[in-house]
Amino acid sequence: MDVNAQQMADRARQFQDRVVPQIDEARQNLVDMNNRVVSFIRANPGTCLLGAVAVGFLIGRIASRR
Amino acid sequence: MANYPGASGDGNSPGRERGSDAGFGQRVDQLGSEAQQLFSDARGAVEDLGQTLDLRGRVERNPYGMMVAALGVGYVLGGGLFTPLTARILRLGVRLAALPFVKDELLGMAETAFQGYQAGRSGFAPSPPPAREGSASADANVAGTPRPPSY
Numbered sequence: 001m002d003v004n005a006q007q008m009a010d011r012a013r014q015f016q017d018r019v020v021p022q023i024d025e026a027r028q029n030l031v032d033m034n035n036r037v038v039s040f041i042r043a044n045p046g047t048c049l050l051g052a053v054a055v056g057f058l059i060g061r062i063a064s065r066r
Numbered sequence: 067m068a069n070y071p072g073a074s075g076d077g078n079s080p081g082r083e084r085g086s087d088a089g090f091g092q093r094v095d096q097l098g099s100e101a102q103q104l105f106s107d108a109r110g111a112v113e114d115l116g117q118t119l120d121l122r123g124r125v126e127r128n129p130y131g132m133m134v135a136a137l138g139v140g141y142v143l144g145g146g147l148f149t150p151l152t153a154r155i156l157r158l159g160v161r162l163a164a165l166p167f168v169k170d171e172l173l174g175m176a177e178t179a180f181q182g183y184q185a186g187r188s189g190f191a192p193s194p195p196p197a198r199e200g201s202a203s204a205d206a207n208v209a210g211t212p213r214p215p216s217y
Contacts, residue, residue, distance in 0.1 A: 048125070048133060052133045057144040
């Protein structure tokens with residue numbers, strides 16, 4: 001029983017060592033993507049607003065047809 | 067052919083012809099200046115509207131919110147306002163908005179239930195009940211076996 005607990009702890013530690021860097025990397029990627037999107041929207045406000053209006057128009061048209 | 071006032075002379079008086087030409091030119095100049103004034107007024111109105119809405123500043127301050135607002139404007143323009151999808155979105159929004167108010171109640175209920183569970187467990191803790199002499203059921207109770215039916 002004691003050996004099993006030790007094995008479980010080792011496995012949990014290995015899992016943590018394997019997963020935590022991936023989570024950190026994914027978080028960093030999300031932060032980078034968010035910064036890029038925000039800077040693109042700030043650089044092209046008219047284009048983004050018009051695109052959003054067009055996308056909303058299409059969604060509304062599709063929703064009204066159903 | 068357009069008949070402009072002052073543009074047709076009788077051909078007899080050159081001075082009067084010259085005056086009518088001057089009137090026509092003056093009229094054209096006035097039209098041109100009025101058109102220019104109208105154009106500048108329209109441009110000023112558009113600039114005023116832009117400054118009032120301050121779209122660029124709003125996008126600068128809250129980019130995602132403005133995108134969502136533009137999406138909503140397009141959705142309404144596309145005729146999606148009175149649709150089942152709108153009803154579903156509104157229902158979801160109401161539930162999400164009510165969640166913070168219900169959260170405390172749910173936490174209180176969960177805490178009460180947990181306390182009741184703990185109290186129940188501590189009530190059934192192995193505190194030995196007083197054994198009755200010569201009673202089989204009491205012996206069985208102490209032993210942890212089911213109590214036999216008493217007739």
